[in-house]
Amino acid sequence: MMCLMVGLLAHLKAKIVSLLFPLLLLPRSKSLQPQGIAFASLANNDKESETHETFSPLKTLPIDSVCDNRFNQIQIELEKSRSLHQATLESTADGILVVDNDGQITGFNQKFVQMWGISEALLTSGSDREALKAALSQLEDPKDYVATIRKLCALPSSQVYDAITFKDGRIFERYSQPQYVGGKIVGRVWSFRDITAQKTAEAKIRHQSLHDLLTDLPNRVLFNELLVLALKQASENQEKLAVCFLDLDRFKTINDTLGHAVGDQLLKSVTQRLTQCLREGDIIARWGGDEFTILLPKIRDVKDAVNIQERILAALNPTFDIQGNQLHVSASIGTALYPLHGDDAETLIKHADAALNRAKSQGRNKYQFYNSGITTQTTELFILENSLYYALEKEEFSVYYQPQVNITTGKITKMEALLRWEHSGLGAISPTKFIPLAEETGQIIPIGEWVLRTACIQTKYWQKALAIPSLSVAVNLSARQFQQPNLVDMVQQILIETELAPECLELEITEGIAMQNMDLTKDILNDLHRMGVSISIDDFGTGYCSLAYLKNFPIHTLKIDKSFVRDLATNTHDAAITTAIIALAHGLHMDVVAEGVETEEQRRLLQILDCELMQGFLFSSAISAEDATKLLRKYKRRKVNNQPFLVA
Numbered sequence: 049m050m051c052l053m054v055g056l057l058a059h060l061k062a063k064i065v066s067l068l069f070p071l072l073l074l075p076r077s078k079s080l081q082p083q084g085i086a087f088a089s090l091a092n093n094d095k096e097s098e099t100h101e102t103f104s105p106l107k108t109l110p111i112d113s114v115c116d117n118r119f120n121q122i123q124i125e126l127e128k129s130r131s132l133h134q135a136t137l138e139s140t141a142d143g144i145l146v147v148d149n150d151g152q153i154t155g156f157n158q159k160f161v162q163m164w165g166i167s168e169a170l171l172t173s174g175s176d177r178e179a180l181k182a183a184l185s186q187l188e189d190p191k192d193y194v195a196t197i198r199k200l201c202a203l204p205s206s207q208v209y210d211a212i213t214f215k216d217g218r219i220f221e222r223y224s225q226p227q228y229v230g231g232k233i234v235g236r237v238w239s240f241r242d243i244t245a246q247k248t249a250e251a252k253i254r255h256q257s258l259h260d261l262l263t264d265l266p267n268r269v270l271f272n273e274l275l276v277l278a279l280k281q282a283s284e285n286q287e288k289l290a291v292c293f294l295d296l297d298r299f300k301t302i303n304d305t306l307g308h309a310v311g312d313q314l315l316k317s318v319t320q321r322l323t324q325c326l327r328e329g330d331i332i333a334r335w336g337g338d339e340f341t342i343l344l345p346k347i348r349d350v351k352d353a354v355n356i357q358e359r360i361l362a363a364l365n366p367t368f369d370i371q372g373n374q375l376h377v378s379a380s381i382g383t384a385l386y387p388l389h390g391d392d393a394e395t396l397i398k399h400a401d402a403a404l405n406r407a408k409s410q411g412r413n414k415y416q417f418y419n420s421g422i423t424t425q426t427t428e429l430f431i432l433e434n435s436l437y438y439a440l441e442k443e444e445f446s447v448y449y450q451p452q453v454n455i456t457t458g459k460i461t462k463m464e465a466l467l468r469w470e471h472s473g474l475g476a477i478s479p480t481k482f483i484p485l486a487e488e489t490g491q492i493i494p495i496g497e498w499v500l501r502t503a504c505i506q507t508k509y510w511q512k513a514l515a516i517p518s519l520s521v522a523v524n525l526s527a528r529q530f531q532q533p534n535l536v537d538m539v540q541q542i543l544i545e546t547e548l549a550p551e552c553l554e555l556e557i558t559e560g561i562a563m564q565n566m567d568l569t570k571d572i573l574n575d576l577h578r579m580g581v582s583i584s585i586d587d588f589g590t591g592y593c594s595l596a597y598l599k600n601f602p603i604h605t606l607k608i609d610k611s612f613v614r615d616l617a618t619n620t621h622d623a624a625i626t627t628a629i630i631a632l633a634h635g636l637h638m639d640v641v642a643e644g645v646e647t648e649e650q651r652r653l654l655q656i657l658d659c660e661l662m663q664g665f666l667f668s669s670a671i672s673a674e675d676a677t678k679l680l681r682k683y684k685r686r687k688v689n690n691q692p693f694l695v696a
Contacts, residue, residue: 143220143240146227149204152176154235163220163240188213200224204233211243218244260334262312263319271333271341275393278331278345282386289386290353292342293400294322294360297378297412299338304531305565306373313370318377325359341397350385350417357381357415378413380404389418405429428474432482435471436491440498444470447502448670451679452522452641452663455655460683462554463510464522464663465503466670467495487528496529497538504546504553506673511552514680520552522584527561536575543579550580554605558586562597570601577602584641589629598636606633608659610644617649630659 137144143160147153153176161168166182184190193212200206207225214220220240227235258270266274275291282289296318303311315338322332322340331343347353361379368375382403390396399418407416439445445467452462469477486492500523507521529535543550555576562569562585573583584605585598589612597603608629612622626642633640642654645664654662668679 141241145238145240146235147238148235149233151201153179160240163242186214186216188215200236204236211247218242219247263316263334265319265340266331266333268333268335268341271331271335271343272393272397274331275343275396278343279386279391279393282345283391287345288347288349288388290342290344290347291384291386291396291400292344292353292357293335293382293397293404294340294342295380295404295408296338297380297408299377301527301564302375302377305568306370310370310373310375314368314375314377317368317370318364321363322360325356325363327356330356341400347385353383353385353417354415357383361413361415380407380412381415382407382418383415384418429485431474432471432477433485433489435473436482436486436489436495439469439471440494442472444472445495445498446470446672447499447506448672449503449506449521449676450663450670451668451676452661453667454660455651455662456660460519460680461661462520462522463507463676464556464670465499465506465524467499468670483526487526490528492526492528493532496526497542499523500539501542501546504542504548507552508546508548510677510680511548514677514684516680516684518552519680520554520582521548522554522556524556524586525561527558527564530557530561530564530569530572535572536579539576539581540579543581551582554582554584556584556586556607559588559590559597562601566597566600569597573601573603584639587643589625595632598632598638603636603638605639605641608640608642610664613642613644613650613654613664614646616653623653626654626659627657630657634658 137157138159140157140159143163144155144157145153145160146155153171156171158168161171164183164186166179170179170182184193187193189212196208196210200208205226207223209223210221212220212222219242221243222238222240224236224238226233227237258267259265260267278289281287299311299314302314315334319332319334319340322342326332326342327344329345331345333341333343335341342356344353344356360381364377364379368377382400382405384390384396384399384403386396389399403416403418407414410416435444446469448466448468449463450466451460452464453459454461467479467483469479469482471477483492486495503521503523507519510519511517525535532538539553539555543553576583582604583602584607585603586607587609588606590609606629608626612626612629615622616626630640639661640659641661641663642650642659643663645651645654645662645666647666650664651662651666671679
């Protein structure tokens with residue numbers, strides 16, 4: 049009897065195991081979850097989907113009471129395992145789909161339903177082909193999706209990891225792997241993760257890395273990439289193209305005067321106008337600051353590039369209204385042609401930049417095509433620019449002096465300080481070359497301060513050593529210097545250090561500087577005037593036609609530009625202008641100085657016009673401090689009463 053009972057229990061145990069084992073392997077229902085996706089039914093277009101019944105909870109097996117406790121324990125553990133499995137799948141961020149070897153849907157989670165928008169009823173209906181059609185209809189490339197499924201059907205053990213794109217712009221990360229049971233492939237698991245936000249963020253980051261944040265134009269990195277591609281295409285098709293380098297004229301002045309907010313808005317407005325001037329397929333990029341580069345592919349000849357450049361200059365001519373400010377902007381453009389001026393991106397950009405510098409040096413608001421002669425000039429400018437940073441340290445600068453003479457008394461009343469540069473390698477550099485370069489690079493600030501201090505020290509020496517206490521010095525201020533917020537303090541400090549009386553210092557500014565920002569100019573000039581420093585307007589008559597500033601600013605002296613003096617004897621217009629300037633100065637109780645006096649006839653005519661103060665080669669050229677000292681000593685020995693003016 050005992051043996052019989054043992055045999056019966058063994059039989060029942062085997063029966064339970066045989067019933068439970070497949071249940072441990074198979075999902076409870078279609079709303080189940082392994083990872084993945086695949087309607088492999090499309091691998092075989094002729095095979096119709098079969099309806100699958102859903103799995104139901106385990107039913108209590110009719111067994112002898114001897115085995116009830118053990119069976120219940122197994123059933124509870126099984127239910128816990130399935131519950132945990134179900135909860136895990138439903139909590140994942142991935143949409144999961146499971147198919148068997150025939151491509152029939154055997155399970156999925158709710159996330160899959162939500163992501164694909166396919167009804168749960170359709171997924172559990174057995175109409176697997178219809179479910180697949182519903183999925184494919186959403187994709188941007190359904191043929192590729194079908195090809196992937198067929199490939200996996202042919203190679204059941206393979207995996208796939210890629211991304212799929214939907215018609216509405218969504219992007220899903222797709223992963224699929226075979227499902228194994230007992231070492232055999234019983235189906236396939238597909239998982240999908242929505243990476244749309246990630247891809248959008250990546251695309252945004254890439255766009256920002258290749259575009260200018262202010263104007264949204266391509267930046268120099270992207271422009272170089274596009275230029276390389278365009279050159280490759282031009283080479284293959286034997287086409288021509290042009291590269292233009294554009295720079296806004298005097299944009300920095302607007303930025304410094306009105307602020308960066310106005311400057312930024314101006315750049316946006318300029319971008320709009322520039323874009324409208326281009327053809328379809330042309331590319332404009334912001335190179336940096338106020339510089340732009342333009343790619344003109346598929347041009348027929350030089351005329352195409354000329355037409356576009358002229359169109360750009362014309363488009364910029366109308367005034368820009370920026371935050372209530374009426375701003376006039378012009379541009380300089382340099383252009384290099386492929387293959388004439390270079391056959392690679394770097395060379396073309398370099399040559400276009402060199403042509404741009406030539407255009408700027410010719411008066412701005414111009415365009416210039418590259419030629420081989422420009423390279424030499426550009427190289428020299430590059431050398432000069434680098435040398436400027438070390439010229440003071442190397443003591444290559446010196447101050448020369450040109451006297452101003454009262455021709456009635458014969459007295460030297462003033463010495464104008466003029467900067468000279470003796471480059472260690474290139475020799476004497478003309479001020480017309482290095483002064484604008486110093487302005488552009490900002491080196492004019494330390495250089496200008498050095499000139500002012502040197503001139504004040506030298507003048508104080510002359511006053512003491514030569515007993516000329518009334519001798520004064522005139523020093524030119526550049527536009528960049530005048531914009532410095534510490535200008536007045538700097539002048540005052542130098543006067544204190546050198547012990548030169550403020551009345552013995554005259555600062556020369558141009559009309560252009562005076563008119564840049566009239567309110568600021570007025571404040572600065574008034575501060576200098578209260579200090580005792582005199583102000584003169586250099587090159588009077590060559591700048592702005594408005595004379596209102598003469599009334600509002602504390603101006604002491606007007607200097608007649610040498611261009612009017614040069615043809616004074618032969619040009620009636622120059623004579624009329626000179627006469628008017630002299631009369632204007634006297635009417636406003638100002639001194640007037642004629643520059644560039646070189647002949648006795650010019651001196652005589654100016655004296656007739658009641659101009660007493662003169663400066664020019666007739667009296668002396670600009671000379672070194674040592675030679676100026678000799679000249680002043682010579683002047684001291686002269687009998688002034690017998691000589692109405694000083695002749696060098």
